Amino acid sequence: xxxxxxxxxxxxxxxxxxxxxxxxxxPADISQASVSKNLLYVTDVGTDSVYVxxxxxxxxxxxxxxxxxxxxxxxxSAGNVYVTNTESEQVLEFPHAGKVPVATFNxxxxxxxxxxxxxxxxxxxxxxxxxxxxxxxxxxxxxxxxGLVKLYHARGVQAYLFCAYDNQGNLFVDGLDFSYNFVLIExxxxxxxxxxxxxxxxxxxxxxxxxxxxxxxxxDGTTAIYDFAIAGMNSKRVRAVPLKGSVDVAQFWxxxxxxxxxxxxxxxxxxxxxWKYPQGGNPTNVIGKxxxxxxxxxxxxxxx
Numbered sequence: 383x384x385x386x387x388x389x390x391x392x393x394x395x396x397x398x399x400x401x402x403x404x405x406x407x408x409p410a411d412i413s414q415a416s417v418s419k420n421l422l423y424v425t426d427v428g429t430d431s432v433y434v435x436x437x438x439x440x441x442x443x444x445x446x447x448x449x450x451x452x453x454x455x456x457x458x459s460a461g462n463v464y465v466t467n468t469e470s471e472q473v474l475e476f477p478h479a480g481k482v483p484v485a486t487f488n489x490x491x492x493x494x495x496x497x498x499x500x501x502x503x504x505x506x507x508x509x510x511x512x513x514x515x516x517x518x519x520x521x522x523x524x525x526x527x528x529g530l531v532k533l534y535h536a537r538g539v540q541a542y543l544f545c546a547y548d549n550q551g552n553l554f555v556d557g558l559d560f561s562y563n564f565v566l567i568e569x570x571x572x573x574x575x576x577x578x579x580x581x582x583x584x585x586x587x588x589x590x591x592x593x594x595x596x597x598x599x600x601x602d603g604t605t606a607i608y609d610f611a612i613a614g615m616n617s618k619r620v621r622a623v624p625l626k627g628s629v630d631v632a633q634f635w636x637x638x639x640x641x642x643x644x645x646x647x648x649x650x651x652x653x654x655x656x657w658k659y660p661q662g663g664n665p666t667n668v669i670g671k672x673x674x675x676x677x678x679x680x681x682x683x684x685x686x
Contacts, residue, residue, distance in 0.1 A: 412434055412443055412444040412479045412480075412481060416434075416436070416443055416444075416479045417478065417479045417685075418685060419436055419437070419685065420436075420437045420438075420682060420683065420684050420685055421434055421435065421436065421437055421443075421478065421479060421682070421683045422434070422435040422436070422437040422438075422440070422642065422654075422669075422680060422681075422682055422683075423435075423455050423457070423463050423465075423680065423681050423682075423683060424644060424654055424670065424674070424677055424679070424680045425449075425452040425453065425454060425455050425465060425677070425678050425679040425680075426452070426674050426675055426676055426677050426678065427451050427452060427453050427468075427676050427678040428646075428647070428674070428675025428676030428677075428678075429447075429674070429675050429676075430447065430448070430449045430450060430451065430452060431445050431446060431447050431449065431452070432445070432446040432447075432449065432452055432455065432465060433445050433446075433670065433673070433674075434446065435669060437682055438640070438656070438667070440656075440667060440669040442669075442670075442673070444481070446476075446481060449465065449467050450467055450468065450469035450470045451467070451468040451469040452465050452466060452467060452468070452678075452679075453466050453468045453494070453495055453496075453678055453679065454466045454494075454495060454496045454497060454633060454678065454679040455497070455679045455680070455681045456496070456497040456498055456499060456679075456681050457499065457681040457682060457683045457684070458499035458501075458506075459499075459501055459684070460478075460686045461477070461478030461683045461684050461685060461686040462475055462476065462477055462478065462484075462499075462683070463475070463476045463477075463478070463681060463683050464476075464487075464497045464499065464506060466494040466495060466496065466497060466508070467494070468493050468494050468495070469493070471488065471489050471490055471491070471492060471493065471494065472486050472487060472488050472489060472494065473486070473487040473489070473494050473497055473506070473508055473524075474486055474487075475487070477686075478683045478684075478685065478686050479683075487506065487508065487522075487524045489508060489510055489522050491512075491513060491514075492510035492511065492512060492513065492519065492520055492522070493510055493511045493512075493513060493519075494508050494509070494510045494522075495508075495509045495510055495511050495519070495542070495543060495544075496508070496509045496543065496544045496545050496590075496633070496679075497509075497545065498545045498546050498547050498553070498591075499547065500547045500551050500553070501547060501549055501551070502547075502549075502550065502551035502571070503525075503551060504525060504526040505523055505524065505525050505526075505531075505551075506523070506524045506525075507521060507522070507523055507524075507545050507547065507553050507555075508521070508522045508523075508524065508545075509521050509542040509543060509544065509545045509555060509557070510522060510542065511541060511542075516540070517540065517541070518535070518540050518541075519540070519541050519542040519557070520533045520534065520535055520542060521533070521534040521535075521542050521545065521553075521555055521569075521576075522534075534569065534575070534576060536555075536567045536575070536576035536578070538559050538560065538565075538578075539557050539558070539559055539565055539567060539576075540557070540558055540559060540560045540562075541557045541558040542555055542557045543555070543556055543557045543558070543588050544556050544588070544589070544590045544591045544601075544633065545591060546590075546591035546592050546593050546598070547593065548593040548598070548612075549593065549595060550571060551571035552568060552569065552570050552571050553568065553569040553571075554566065554567070554568050554579070554591055554593075554598055554612075555567050555568075555569070555576070555591070556588065556589075556591055556600065557588075558588065564581075564584070564585040564586075564588060565578065566578070566579040566581050566600070566617070567579060568612075568615070577615055578615065579612065579615050579616070579617055580615060580616050580617060581610070581617055582617070582618070582619065583608065583619055585600070585602055585603070586602070586603075587602060587603030587604055588603050588632070589601025589602050589603040589604075589607075589631070589632055589633075589634075590632060590633040590634050592634065592635065592636040593636075594609065594636050594659070594660070596611075597609040597610055597611055597612075597620060597621075598610045598612055598617070599623070599634075599636060601631060601632065601633070601634055601643075603630075603631070603632055604628070604629070604630060604631065605624065605625050605626075605628045605629065605631065606622055606623060606624050606625060606662075607622070607623040607625065607634065607641065607662070608621070608622050608623070609621045609622075609623065609660060621660060622662075623641065623657075623659065623660050623661070623662040624662040624663065625641070625643060625655065625657055625662055625665075626662065626663055626664045626665070627651075627655065627664060627665055628643065628645050628650075628651070628655060628665075629645055629650040629651055630645060630646060630647065630650035631643040631644070631645055631650075632644075632678070633678065633679045633680070634680070635679075635680050635681050635682060636659060637682045638659075639658060639659055640656055640657070640658065640659055640666075641656070641657045641658075641659040641662075642654060642655075642656055642680045642682065643655055643656075643657070643680070644674075644677035644678060644679060644680050645677070646674060646675075646676050646677050646678070647676045651671075652670075652671075652674045652675065652676065652677060653668050653669065653670045653671045653674060653677065654668070654669050654670050654674070654677055654680055655667070655668050656668070656669075
């Protein structure tokens, strides 16, 4: 039901005009010193802002504003950052340390939810929630800056939530069927349709997806991540990663031996924790205390 209520709230602003974020005006770069550093981007759907930190030190260096529900963000190997400007039905691309979007990916009729960049091509996958009466969503695949290539739907799937490419260009998406049961689907590279992946584990809440180089990491939407080995359309859980001290982790980002996870909303801590991966345990660092209202996503932009 949490998904339905949030979608209804977003749909109420469906008439918003598409435009560049107000924070995009001004200097083209956050700072010259930041261009040569890795950066952490944290979206806050509660303040309609994206906060930019040095990484891994966690020093706040800028805030991008003017978004309309920046629900998620992701990044590619070139350091570009993609922000789902959800209520404007679009995804904005920012270069590393840039304040001005260099591309806009429009997804009319849908509310973009999550994104993932294909490491084997210039494709960008975007999951989205539907605005129609059925609320049935979609997965959009964009190629470079040329526009929408195709909308995908999978049989029996209503909501398409989180997505992640593996290192071979296979796309994984988790979501909900029409009875609100958690499902995992995969679009094999070059395939025309999604197929269901069998999960021998119950997920009571919806959580993010990340590929760690070997396993598919799936969040439980609260306090843990589970790594699965994928073999065809089957999976096997190989380990659990406890995020001690967290309350409500939906999205997370893997950066080598670190996992970065915003904690909020729904009574959570409204900060961003860093944990060792895959050990988990207690956080090694916490940033943003007292700053965030509803931190909803994080990604690392590496120096191009």
